[in-house]
Amino acid sequence: MTEPAGGLLVRAAQVVIPGIGLLLKKTLLAVAGIIVAATIGLWIWSGLNVRGGLQVADRQETVPPGAGIRADGQGANEPGLSVPGGRGPDRESAAARDVLPVTHELTVDLRWLGSAEPAALIWARLVGLVEGVDPRRARSDARGGLRFTELPAGAYRLNIGSDRLDVVLGERPSEHRVWDLVPLTDFRGQVFTPDGLPISDAVVLAYGGGEVVARSDGAGLFRVRSLNPVSRIGARAQGFGPSPVVRVPSGPENRVRLILTGPGAALEGLATAPDGSTAEGITIILNAQNSRPASIEEDGTAVEQSDRMELMTDSEGRFFGFGLRPGMTDVRVPAVEGRSVEWNGRVEALAGASEFLHIRLRGAVSVAGVVSNVAGQAVPWARVSATWGESAHQRLVTVTNDDGSFRIADLPPGPIDMLAVEPAHGTFAEAIHLRENEESRWMATLAQRGAPGRLRYHDGRPATGVHLLVTSAQFKDRVATDDDGGFQIANCPPSIESMVAYQVHDGGRQVVLGRWSNLDVQGEGLDLWLEEAAGVPCTLAVRVLDPTGAAVGDVRLLIGEPGAPASIVTGAPKEDGTFKVGPVFGPPLQVVLKSPRFGKVSLGVASPNQLGLIDLGTIHLEWPGRLLVSFEPENRSDEVERIRMFAPDGVLLHDAGHLPDDGLVMAPGAHELRVEGRKIKSESVALTVESGEDLRVRVALTAAQD
Known part of the structure; x- marks a missing residue:
């Protein structure tokens, strides 16, 4: 029997409508799930976008090599950086801006790129990009950490080698960075005792410079990774003497074997500033010039001996150095601009003991004044020098301002030789004494000290065409006599330490006619006479070795007439300790050897042989x-x-x-x-x-x- 159409519709509705409801229900649940998931995803994405690899809460930032960090702390590709709490810079309240930390702390974790291992013992320099902030220097600890405290707000630049990192301190009391470094040098090695046993906690130093670059572990193993090229290394450990300095071999393995000597000595001490306070962060250099020539071991390793080491005082002004070779140790503290002058001393380090040394730094003083001419007018651009020794670094030079004024700072207290020179106005020289803790005044009046003179032979004839070599402290000139034997020395100092008269013959051969010392030129002029005897040019040769037979590199020769100040101060010898000086005017000649490590040694008065050679042979110095x-x-x-x-x-x-x-x-x-x-x-x-x-x-x- 066929069912009526209305019944069919009713039955269809009874089947379809529940299905549609179920479908709608499932659809609504799915949509709700999508909305919830989208919300969570949007929240997570927003958080990542805020941080972008930069954890703002603790300011931890990973800086790949070469990545740019803007001065405002934002990444180069992050224009909309927000801050914690969801408050962007544009919505920062005035109250929050008014309550800022007075001082700040900056911490940086240094890591080696690609390994995430800490970059220990790396020197860094923090420079403030605002006025009134002095640069600071620090070294990373064993975990690669750097820490700078009590920093005023502002922009800073952290320099490590040629790399730099810009940081802004302002809103938060502390900032943190992570910096990945790329090593230029990377090699491994092992440290042994004299008995051939591995030793732990030995320091590995790079030469020259004596800077610690690694420490050995329990098996004596170490790894050197440095931002600078390292070609020569050595090791030190407490209770032992230093190892020979080994040249790092080339090749993929680059493994180095360091063997300590023994027994060793140690040096500890305290450095105090001129005002009596502790001297923090002062560099102390031990045995700066004590080195011995290289040699080749049986295995082909090139080694040499160097006792140089650098120390730095801690916050209490204390320092400690171990692994020293027993004997006399030279100690030098370089000058610190505006604070102290150079300090030099010596201490005897005994085997198996630690010597104590108290370094009392002296404050730097200054001298200021005005340079004028005889009419009382200021002389601009006059050269003013202050000298307190014979070395080049024991002299400071400046030029006067438009009003003739000058100021030279960072001078040591004590006797100072002052000299002012301006070619158009003349010279003025004077020895003064600088007192501690005060600025001295020095007024210089320049005068044309043209020293006229006449040179004659012993029989009264004018000495024509004769050359004169004039030397004095910071002054040297050459003049020649005219047809009447007359000469004029321009801008001559008040006294001449040495004057040599000589003639130049064919082939450039020089023949000395006469010599004078300590001439006073403040009178009416110089009237000089030549004796019958004439000197001859000669060459002086000598070799200087220390008690171990090694060449002495920090030695100079002072050469002059017997009983007179030295007229010639030589430069450094050759690598084998040999001097060859000439031509010098003789005979005879007085020769004095001068070395900061060995003092002054008189080599006596010498005369040339028939070939014009003064050969002093080999001089073996004794420990002073x-x-x-x-x-x-x-x-x-x-x-x-x-x-x-x-x-x-x-x-x-x-x-x-x-x-x-x-x-x-x-x-x-x-x-x-x-x-x-x-x-x-x-x-x-x-x-x-x-x-x-x-x-x-x-x-x-x-x-x-x-």
Whole structure:
């Protein structure tokens, strides 16, 4: 029987409608799920977009090599960087801007790129990009961490080698960065005791410079990764002497074997600033010049001996160095601009012991003044120099301003030789004494000190066409006589230390006709006569070795006439310690050897042979001693104006108003000490200096009228 159409519709509706409802229900649930998932995804995406690899909450940022970090702290490709709490910079409240930290802290984790291992012992320099902030220097610890505290708000730049990182300190009290570094040097090695056993906690140093670049582990193994090229390394450990310096071999393995010597010594101490406070962050250099030539071991390794080491004082001004070779240790503290002058001293390091050294730095002083001419007018662009020694670094030079004024800072207290020169106005020279903790004034009046003169032979004939070599402190000139034997020395200082008359013959051969010393040119002129005898040009040769047979590199020769100041100061010798100086005018010639490590040594008076050669052969130096002088009573020590030291052959080795605070380095042997002053009686003391020992001498002072 056929069902009516209406019934069919009813039954169809009963089947379809529940299905549609179920479908709608499922659809609504699916849509709700999609909305929830989209919301969660949008929230997560928003959080990632806010952070973008930069964890703002603790400011931890990974900086790949070469990535740019803008001065505002944002990444180069992140223009809309937000801050925690969902408040962007444009919605920052005025109250939040008013409450900012007074000082800030910056911490940086250094890592080696590709390994995430800490980059330890890396020096970094933080420079403030705002005025009034001094640069700071720090070294990463064993975990590669750097920490700078008490920083005012502003922009900063962290420099490591040629790489840099810009940081802005402002809203938060602390900022943190992670910096990946690319090593330029990467090699491995192992450190052993003299018995061949691996040793832990040995420091590995790069030479020259003596900078620590790695430490050995429990198996004596180490790895050197550096931002600088490292070609020579050595090792030190407590209780042992330093290992030989080994040249790093080339090749993919680059493995180095370092063997310590023994036993060793140690040096600890305290450095105090001129005001008596602790000297933090001061560099101390040990045995800067003590090195020995390289040699080749049986396995082909190139080794050499170098005792140089650099230390730095901690926050309490203390320092500690170990692994030293027993014996005399040279200590040098470079000058710190605006704070202290260079400090030099020596201490004997004993095997198996630690010596204590107190370094009292002296404050730098300054001299200022005005340079004018004889009419009282200011002289601009005049060259003003201050000299307190014979080395190039013991002289500071400046030029005057438009009003003739000048100022030279960072000078050591004590005697200073001042010289002002301007070609159109003349010269002015004077020795002054700078006092501690005050600025000295020096006024210079330039005058044309043209020194006229006439040169004649012993029979009265004018010496025509003769060359004159004129030398004095910071002054040197060459002039020639005219048809009447006359000459003119322009801008000559008040006195001439040395003058040599010579003629130039065919082939450039020079023949000396006469010599004069300590000429006073402040009178009407110079009237010079030549004697019948004439000197000859000659060449001087000598080789200087230390007690171990190694060449001495920090030595100079002072050459001059007997009893007169040296007219020639040589440069450094060749690598084998050989000097060859010439032509020099002789005979005879007095030769003095000068070295900061060995003191002054008189080589006597020498004359050339028939070939014009003064050959002094090979000089083997002895380890020097040190002279320490005190005065009794102490309240008269200020009355001592001149201290002179003479060698056994009568050569003057030291002539100054005082001795170094840490003593005078002297060659072993008999010497004579003379103490002079206007208010005291002159005293003469015979003494003998022993090799490697300190000689303490106490001089009794009495009043001149007693």
